[in-house]
Amino acid sequence: MPAPKEFHEYLTGKTLSPTLDDYAKSPATAFLEFAVAAKNAMEQARRHFPKGQGGQFATNSAQQSYQIISMAMLSVIMGHFETFQKFLFAGVFEYSQWLEDFHPDEFVSRLSKTSNTKIDVSRLIAWRGAPVSVGNILADSLPGWHDPGRVNEYFEALVEKRPFANDDVKRLRILWQMRHSVVHTA
Numbered sequence: 001m002p003a004p005k006e007f008h009e010y011l012t013g014k015t016l017s018p019t020l021d022d023y024a025k026s027p028a029t030a031f032l033e034f035a036v037a038a039k040n041a042m043e044q045a046r047r048h049f050p051k052g053q054g055g056q057f058a059t060n061s062a063q064q065s066y067q068i069i070s071m072a073m074l075s076v077i078m079g080h081f082e083t084f085q086k087f088l089f090a091g092v093f094e095y096s097q098w099l100e101d102f103h104p105d106e107f108v109s110r111l112s113k114t115s116n117t118k119i120d121v122s123r124l125i126a127w128r129g130a131p132v133s134v135g136n137i138l139a140d141s142l143p144g145w146h147d148p149g150r151v152n153e154y155f156e157a158l159v160e161k162r163p164f165a166n167d168d169v170k171r172l173r174i175l176w177q178m179r180h181s182v183v184h185t186a
Contacts, residue, residue: 018080023087024133031084038077045069071182078179082145089142089151090135092158099159110157114150115142146180148172 017037018030049062057063096102111117119141127137144150148169152162164172 020083020087020130023083024091024136027084027087027091030087031080034080035077038073042070042073074175075179075183078175085145085151086139087136088163089154089158090133090139092155093135093138094133096158102159107157111154114153114157115144117141146176148176 018034022030022033046066049066050058051062052058057066096107117138119137123140124137127140142154148164152164152169155161155163
C-alpha cells in the first residue's frame with residue numbers, strides 16, 4: 001500500500017476537474033462535466049457509508065460525514081457555476097463582433113447602468129502569462145457574479161436576453177446564500 005500523501009498533495013498537481021481552457025472552449029460542457037462528476041462522487045461516497053433499514057444512514061457519524069462532504073461539494077459546484085457564468089459571458093462578448101445588431105456604444109451604456117466597470121490592475125495581473133480574451137478580462141472585472149439578478153443585467157446589457165427566469169433567480173439566490181453560509185461561517 002502506498003504511503004499516505006501530505007494534505008496539500010491531494011489538492012495540488014494534475015487536476016481532473018475542467019480547466020479554464022475547458023471553460024473557454026465550452027462553458028456549458030465544462031460545467032456539466034464537473035456537475036456530473038460531483039454527483040457521481042457523492043453517490044460513491046453515499047454507497048460506502050453504513051445504512052440501516054430503508055436505505056437511511058445507520059449512524060449519526062455517517063449522516064454527519066455525508067453532510068460535511070455535501071457542504072464542501074456545494075461550495076465547489078457553486079464555484080464552478082460562477083466560472084461557467086463568467087466564461088459564458090466572455091464568450092458571448094467575444095462573438096458579439098459578428099452580431100449585426102450589436103452596437104458597442106449601446107452595450108457600454110447599458111453595462112454602465114448596472115456596474116461601475118473598471119479594469120482593476122491587480123486583477124489584470126492575475127492573468128499574466130495566460131492566453132486570455134478581452135471578454136475574460138471584462139467578465140473578471142464585473143462584480144456580483146453571485147447575484148443572479150445582476151448576472152441577468154449583464155447578459156441583458158450584452159445581448160438583451162436574461163439567462164435566468166424569476167423562479168431560477170429565487171433558487172439561485174438560495175443556493176448562493178447556502179454557499180456563502182458554508183464558506184464564510186461553516
